[in-house]
Amino acid sequence: MKLALIGYGKMGKTIHEIAKENGDEISFIIDKENAEDLKKITAGNTDVAIEFSNPESAFSNLSYCINNRIPVVSGTTGWLNKYDEVKQLCEEKVSAFMYASNFSIGVNVFFEVNKFLAEKMKKYNDYKLYMEEIHHTEKLDAPSGTAITLAEGIIEKNDRFQVVESMDIVSKRIGKTPGTHIIKYESEVDSIEIKHEANSRLGFAKGAYEAAKWLKDKKGVYSIQDMLFGE
Ligand SMILES: NC(=O)C1=CN([C@@H]2O[C@H](COP(=O)(O)OP(=O)(O)OC[C@H]3O[C@@H](n4cnc5c(N)ncnc54)[C@H](O)[C@@H]3O)[C@@H](O)[C@H]2O)C=CC1
Numbered sequence: 001m002k003l004a005l006i007g008y009g010k011m012g013k014t015i016h017e018i019a020k021e022n023g024d025e026i027s028f029i030i031d032k033e034n035a036e037d038l039k040k041i042t043a044g045n046t047d048v049a050i051e052f053s054n055p056e057s058a059f060s061n062l063s064y065c066i067n068n069r070i071p072v073v074s075g076t077t078g079w080l081n082k083y084d085e086v087k088q089l090c091e092e093k094v095s096a097f098m099y100a101s102n103f104s105i106g107v108n109v110f111f112e113v114n115k116f117l118a119e120k121m122k123k124y125n126d127y128k129l130y131m132e133e134i135h136h137t138e139k140l141d142a143p144s145g146t147a148i149t150l151a152e153g154i155i156e157k158n159d160r161f162q163v164v165e166s167m168d169i170v171s172k173r174i175g176k177t178p179g180t181h182i183i184k185y186e187s188e189v190d191s192i193e194i195k196h197e198a199n200s201r202l203g204f205a206k207g208a209y210e211a212a213k214w215l216k217d218k219k220g221v222y223s224i225q226d227m228l229f230g231e
């Protein structure tokens, strides 16, 4: 497939390695220094774009792709206040878009385990919820996109919690940590903890690459759950 990489940092480079191994053609590599080249990407020269940039650039990068009907997969976090606008634009333009706060298979299974536990714990008010995310020191946003998705999953299943902003999420930035998320219910008598720990960025990159292959001939707004757990 002809793949454009928008954002060529840690994630863009890891995805490039996977694309090379699969013999894909890289139509464009866009980063801060050549950001104006974004406008050279068209549906004629590119099958699908993968966008991993930063919270400030994501919305305009995604809008460009959608306006020009270039299917686009986005993993950038920290711009989600504009998600509904992007979704609406994609529907209006009949383009294709997928966002995931985390593209690893393990985390997406972990999201389901988190919801199961939240549902089971909803009657037991003696348990205090503790949420923690740990990432590398270069990360710009906090809490992580994954932690926000976990919080949304808890809100969906447990009416003790109403809004993400009112939930205490502890964010730690330590060395080169690729991404660790902990959910813990603690009472005086015992505690239950679930944890996902990424060993590297490969799981995120593989998931985003698979999402691009899956999305490239589709129209519509999709989640990674559609790809992993859909019919
Ligand atoms: N959804 C997921 O599975 C994952 C999401 N992320 C998120 O993806 C984003 C990128 O992560 P990393 O690659 O680790 O960050 P990074 O900082 O290594 O790379 C970001 C790149 O975007 C470039 N950039 C800045 N302005 C740009 C513009 N206007 N157009 C294109 N590129 C531009 C920067 O120069 C940099 O090279 C972050 O928001 C991070 O939280 C990271 C890992 C997994």
Ligand SMILES: O=C(O)C1=N[C@H](C(=O)O)C[C@H](O)C1
Residues within 6 Å of the ligand: 077, 101, 102, 135, 139, 143, 144, 145, 146, 147, 178, 179, 180, 204
């Ligand atoms: O910035 C990162 O590195 C990561 N960001 C995503 C997030 O904010 O959840 C996904 C993963 O945890 C790595």
